[in-house]
Amino acid sequence: MRIFLKPSHICTLIKLSQAIDRVTDVIGSSGIWLVILLIAIGFYNVVARYIGRAIGIRLSSNTLIELQWYLFSLMFFLGFAYILKSGANVRVDILYTRWSEKRRALIDFLGTVFFLIPFCVLGIWVSINPVLQSWGLLPDGTWGSWELSSDADGLPRAPIKTTIIVAFATLLAQGVSQAIKYLAILKGYTQVAQTIQEDAEQLPLE
Structure with missing residues (x-):
C-alpha cells in the first residue's frame, strides 16, 4: 500500500496525533x-x-438515583476514546500477534479508516436530531422546553443525551490519531510503534 506523503507532512500529522x-x-x-x-x-x-x-x-430522591445512572453512563461515554488509545479494546489476536509490525499497522489503519471513522461519523449524524429534540427543538423550528425525566424529581434528559455526540466525537478524534500513528509506522517511523505499545501496557488485560 503506497501512500505518498512528504516527511514534513508526516511530522505535522504526528504532532496532531500527540495533541489529540x-x-x-x-x-x-x-x-x-x-x-x-x-x-x-x-x-x-x-x-x-x-x-x-x-x-x-x-432521605434520598429520584434526582440522586438518576444522577447515579448518569455518572455510570458518562464513565462509558468518556472512556471510549481512552480505551482505544490504550489498546484495551477486545481483539481476536490469534493471527494478529504473529504478523509483522507493518502488517499489523496496515490492518489497523484500514480498519480505522474504513470502519471506525465512518461509524463515528454515522453515530454523530443519527444522534444530532434526537439530541436537538431533547433540548426542545420543535418540528416547526422553534424551541420549547427540555426533555425531562418521566419520574418525579428526575433530571433533564438533554444533557446526558448530548454526551452521546461527545462520545462519538472524542472517539472519532482518537480514531484519527490512531490512523496517523499506523500511517507513520507504514512510512517507517518505528518510534511511533513503540509509543503505541507503551500506551497498551498502561492497561494490561488479564
Missing part, C-alpha cells in the same frame, strides 16, 4: 473522579434508603 492523545488522556483521567463520585452517591443512596425506612423519613 493529550486531550484523550485528560478526559480519561477524569474517569477516576467520576468513579469516586459514583461510589459516593451510590453509597449515600443505599444508606439513606435504609435509614429513611427506619425513621420514616425520605
Whole structure:
C-alpha cells in the first residue's frame, strides 16, 4: 500500500496525533473522579434508603438515583476514546500477534479508516436530531422546553443525551490519531510503534 506523503507532512500529522492523545488522556483521567463520585452517591443512596425506612423519613430522591445512572453512563461515554488509545479494546489476536509490525499497522489503519471513522461519523449524524429534540427543538423550528425525566424529581434528559455526540466525537478524534500513528509506522517511523505499545501496557488485560 503506497501512500505518498512528504516527511514534513508526516511530522505535522504526528504532532496532531500527540495533541489529540493529550486531550484523550485528560478526559480519561477524569474517569477516576467520576468513579469516586459514583461510589459516593451510590453509597449515600443505599444508606439513606435504609435509614429513611427506619425513621420514616425520605432521605434520598429520584434526582440522586438518576444522577447515579448518569455518572455510570458518562464513565462509558468518556472512556471510549481512552480505551482505544490504550489498546484495551477486545481483539481476536490469534493471527494478529504473529504478523509483522507493518502488517499489523496496515490492518489497523484500514480498519480505522474504513470502519471506525465512518461509524463515528454515522453515530454523530443519527444522534444530532434526537439530541436537538431533547433540548426542545420543535418540528416547526422553534424551541420549547427540555426533555425531562418521566419520574418525579428526575433530571433533564438533554444533557446526558448530548454526551452521546461527545462520545462519538472524542472517539472519532482518537480514531484519527490512531490512523496517523499506523500511517507513520507504514512510512517507517518505528518510534511511533513503540509509543503505541507503551500506551497498551498502561492497561494490561488479564
